[in-house]
Amino acid sequence: MDRRELAAFLRSRRERIAPAEAGLPAGPRRRTPGLRREEVAQLAFISAEYYTRLEQARAPRPSREVLSGLARALRLSDAERGHLHHLAGVPPAPASAPSREVRRSILDLLHRLPQAAAIVLSATYEVIAWNALAAALMEDFSALPRHDRNLARRAFLGPNLAGRRLYGVSEVAEFAASAARELRATAARYPDDPEVAALVAELRSGSEEFARLWDSHDVSVAPSLCKTFHHPLVGRVAVSCDVLDIADRDQRVVIYTPDPGSPSEEAMRLLSVIGTQRMDVPG
Incomplete structure (x- = not known):
């Protein structure tokens, strides 16, 4: 010291x-x-x-x-x-649980993307930061308890009213497979974290699909370059999906951007005006 x-x-x-x-x-x-x-x-x-x-x-x-x-x-x-x-003569301990602390520079980045919807995911698929357009496109995460902000939990255990599982994303099966594989790798990185273990146990007991995917022991993940949301107010929104890894925090920034001049871009502009004020339709 x-x-x-x-x-x-x-x-x-x-x-x-x-x-x-x-x-x-x-x-x-x-x-x-x-x-x-x-x-x-x-x-x-x-x-x-x-x-x-x-x-x-x-x-x-x-x-x-x-x-x-x-x-x-x-x-x-x-x-x-x-x-x-x-x-202090006390080397930092290795991370025993996924980080939920988002760097200020990343938070600033989210809000400097006014024409893109962007979220930050933890290693357990918890939405830990988002910008206004992401809240309008997906859900007002600020109105949800932390438990309900998890996209893996939403994909496997969430509501499927009117066929809008996971915010009406067309590629939901692909997302589910990717989430199961990522969570298996996360569980290996944090073997002593009770929250990770509890999430996996909850998904395995509540979803046959997750249990089947989990038991396959796959950990490789193919990148998903496009997503199509079916929004209750503006309809179909096709976006490019780019993922930026924040390696030191074991987090990812997910950015959804429509093609310039496309109907989806117009839909996103409308969502930026509507915001979350009329987001009362269950997803």
């Missing part, structure tokens, strides 16, 4: 964060640049006394839990998070 370097690093990261970035009022008498020590301690869920000792190079080695709290409170990047662990 390099106490002096750790102390200097913590001070430098604390002083660069404006209070507003952490959701804190600046206050009329704030003299310290960035956050106060007690504010960082509060955000990291540790005592102010212990954090002060860290910055004074007098504290004992912090645990991984403390370092995780500090990384969150100080809004550290992935590189900074790793550096923090190494200064």
Whole structure:
């Protein structure tokens, strides 16, 4: 543990964060640049006394839990998070569960795609971020509990009213096969994660199709380049489907874009105006 370097690093990261970035009022008498020590301690869920000792190079080695709290409170990047662990003499632990934390740059990217519907999927097919057009095309994910934002669960166990299984996607069988294969690989990467195990058990017990696909032991996945949605308000929407891997988070950005000048592009423009205000038709 390099106490002096750790102390200097913590001070430098604390002083660069404006209070507003952490959701804190600046206050009329704030003299310290960035956050106060007690504010960082509060955000990291540790005592102010212990954090002060860290910055004074007098504290004992912090645990991984403390370092995780500090990384969150100080809004550290992935590189900074790793550096923090190494200064503390506590190498980062390998991921034991799929990450649900989406980088700010990826969130910004979603909202800079006004003519495309885009979502971020975790390794378990949970929708963990989306833009407004994706909510209009698929579903208002903000109105759903986390349990219902999982596309694999939706594909195998969700409603199929009026033949609109999985938002009316024509290639739903292809998607289902791909999801089962991806989940088998995910289960191998995170063998000790209870959420992954529970999801697989739920799908196997509730869907004969998933059980059959799971028992095939296939893990190879062919890319799906096109999707066709059948939307209850604007009808058929054909889109290109591009998937960008975020390898360090084990996540994927899925981008749906219509061909320029096509009827589907017009449909997407209409959806951008309609938004989710009339999304009361079950999918």
